[in-house]
Amino acid sequence: MTDFATDYLVSAGRLMSTGTGEPRGDNEIIIDFAGGPYRFSGLESGLAQSLQRRYALLRTPCPSGTKAQIHINVFRAESHHFVDTRPRLGAYDIDIDYQESGVCVAACDFAGSMGWEPEFGGTLWIADGQIEVMQTAIENFFRVAAAYRLLDLGGVLLHSAGVTDDTRTWIFYGKSGAGKSTISRLGAKSGHRVLSDDMNALVPGDGGFHVHQFPFSGEMGQTAGARPGRDLCGIMNLIQAPDNRLATARPSEALGTLVISSPIVNNDPSRCERLFTNLSRLVEDTPVEYLMFSLDGRCWDLIGKSATG
Amino acid sequence: MGEAYRLRPDVRYRNIGGEGVLLCQEVAEVIGVNELGVRVIELIDADLSVAAVIERLGSEFDAPPQTLFRDVHRYIGELIEAGVLESTPQQSAAPGER
Numbered sequence: 001m002t003d004f005a006t007d008y009l010v011s012a013g014r015l016m017s018t019g020t021g022e023p024r025g026d027n028e029i030i031i032d033f034a035g036g037p038y039r040f041s042g043l044e045s046g047l048a049q050s051l052q053r054r055y056a057l058l059r060t061p062c063p064s065g066t067k068a069q070i071h072i073n074v075f076r077a078e079s080h081h082f083v084d085t086r087p088r089l090g091a092y093d094i095d096i097d098y099q100e101s102g103v104c105v106a107a108c109d110f111a112g113s114m115g116w117e118p119e120f121g122g123t124l125w126i127a128d129g130q131i132e133v134m135q136t137a138i139e140n141f142f143r144v145a146a147a148y149r150l151l152d153l154g155g156v157l158l159h160s161a162g163v164t165d166d167t168r169t170w171i172f173y174g175k176s177g178a179g180k181s182t183i184s185r186l187g188a189k190s191g192h193r194v195l196s197d198d199m200n201a202l203v204p205g206d207g208g209f210h211v212h213q214f215p216f217s218g219e220m221g222q223t224a225g226a227r228p229g230r231d232l233c234g235i236m237n238l239i240q241a242p243d244n245r246l247a248t249a250r251p252s253e254a255l256g257t258l259v260i261s262s263p264i265v266n267n268d269p270s271r272c273e274r275l276f277t278n279l280s281r282l283v284e285d286t287p288v289e290y291l292m293f294s295l296d297g298r299c300w301d302l303i304g305k306s307a308t309g
Numbered sequence: 310m311g312e313a314y315r316l317r318p319d320v321r322y323r324n325i326g327g328e329g330v331l332l333c334q335e336v337a338e339v340i341g342v343n344e345l346g347v348r349v350i351e352l353i354d355a356d357l358s359v360a361a362v363i364e365r366l367g368s369e370f371d372a373p374p375q376t377l378f379r380d381v382h383r384y385i386g387e388l389i390e391a392g393v394l395e396s397t398p399q400q401s402a403a404p405g406e407r
Contacts, residue, residue: 252328256339259332267334269319276323276330283325 005095005106008083012097016104016113019123021075031055031142034201034212034229035069035149040124040138042074050131051138055215070120070145072112074138077125082109094140098268105144110137114145120152146201146214147264151271154278155203159261162195162211163187169211169230170303171200172291173261174238183238183293190300199263201229208232208285232286234306241292244299246306254288255279311358314385314394322350333392340391345370349384353394359385 004012025044029051030037043051085092085108097104102115109129114122122145126137147157160173161180172183184197195213202209210229237249237257249257258279265271289306293299316322319335329342329350342350348369352362363377370377388394 250328251326252330252341255323255325256330256332256341259330260337260339266332267337269321269334272321272332272334276321276332280323280325 004097004104005111006083008085008095008106008108009111010081010083012104012106012111015077015081015111015125016123019113020073021077021123021125024074024076024126029055031215033146033215034155034203035146035153038070038072038142038145040072040074040142046131047134047138050135054135070122070149072114072122072124072141072145075123075125077109077111077127079127081111081125082127085109094144096144096264096267098270100270103144103148103268105141107137107140109133110141112141112144114141114148116148116152120145120149143199144264147262148271150201150203151265151274151278153203154281155201155209156258156262156275156278156282157199157201157214157264158258159198159263160200161187161197162200162213163192164195164211164230165192165304168233168304169195170234170236171202171211171232172236172238173258175260178238179240179293180238182240182295183291183299186293186295186297187300189297192300195230202232202282203229204281204285205229209282234303235282235286235288236291236303236306237288239290239292240294242294243292244294244296244302245290245292246302247290247292249288249290251280251283251287254283258282258288311360313356313358313397314353314389315356315397316350316354317392317395320393322354324351331393336392338392340393345380346384349381350388350393353385 009015023042027043027045027048028039028041029048030039092107094105094107101117102113104113109127112122112124124141126134150157158173160171161184163170163184172180181197184194188194199214201212201214203212209232211232212229259266262275265275319333321332323330324347327344329347331340331342349362352365363381366377367374385394
């Protein structure tokens with residue numbers, strides 16, 4: 001861990017090696033998302049209230065005696081553990097240290113570790129700060145936890161837009177700038193509902209894969225939708241073009257592009273085989289098509305009539 | 310042992326529908342591989358030397374040995390350049406050198 005997160009942490013070992021710390025408070029929130037429930041405990045009341053508002057639709061009382069699948073302890077970290085990143089604030093990358101038994105993550109003002117054995121759980125240290133900043137730390141950690149948990153379930157967290165007409169649900173993905181938000185806006189204009197224009201969870205279930213709206217969305221606002229998941233009807237790789245067309249993607253093309261769109265776990269050497277397996281099953285279950293689309297919005301007529309749709 | 314290569318440690322490989330997908334994790338790049346490419350990589354991954362790969366392909370594909378020799382060496386050169394293959398520790402000859 002000596003080289004881990006040196007941009008963010010003065011000493012990762014000093015902060016994280018004990019695996020424990022001082023809880024930030026005695027509140028908790030339990031989020032009912034695919035692979036969960038996810039329980040965050042050790043929260044001060046202001047942060048807990050903010051998270052409860054944010055995840056109102058996904059909160060679950062978790063009846064007494066019921067155990068959350070994923071338990072994350074939140075601790076206070078003294079600010080001296082962190083490098084002063086204020087001079088370069090803005091978009092930042094999360095640093096991840098991949099190990100066989102788990103991962104360590106760190107960014108501005110937080111660090112955490114997550115392990116799979118004997119059970120899936122994590123520890124998160126957050127520096128004192130504004131509620132919004134601490135909430136972002138929890139969301140970033142939640143994203144990493146969900147990515148691994150979904151992988152364990154045979155699914156994947158996919159950089160994608162999820163759009164539904166309440167009967168059929170499509171997933172759209174592609175290179176950065178391919179048009180996930182654009183296709184979402186065009187879908188909304190044509191009467192469809194956008195689940196997330198940035199990230200969705202795909203999980204195998206009865207009769208195929210299901211789409212779960214991930215509680216963070218991109219340009220169309222932050223949302224948290226209630227479970228259950230929706231049946232996946234089609235997957236389309238986006239390409240902006242002068243006209244609207246569909247073309248079948250070869251399985252190898254589909255697999256390769258989906259791997260690129262599977263954040264966090266696609267960089268983990270020990271989890272890559274599992275990712276290949278899950279995505280191969282997804283491609284087998286729901287063949288991928290290329291969607292060449294223009295901005296005239298007529299692509300949605302095409303999508304509605306597509307072979308997979 | 311003759312000229313031989315192996316997949317770099319950060320490279321993951323999967324055969325799907327007769328075609329291959331290579332993920333180079335260090336550079337976050339995915340490379341698609343056709344049917345012949347899949348076979349070359351499978352044989353290299355099975356620790357065969359380049360000469361043995363060419364011999365095996367000669368028995369599996371209807372192609373003149375000179376063509377296979379040229380194509381396999383060129384393809385291995387491309388895979389090295391793409392960061393997919395590296396020399397095995399026993400040798401360090403460039404493809405085509407004998």
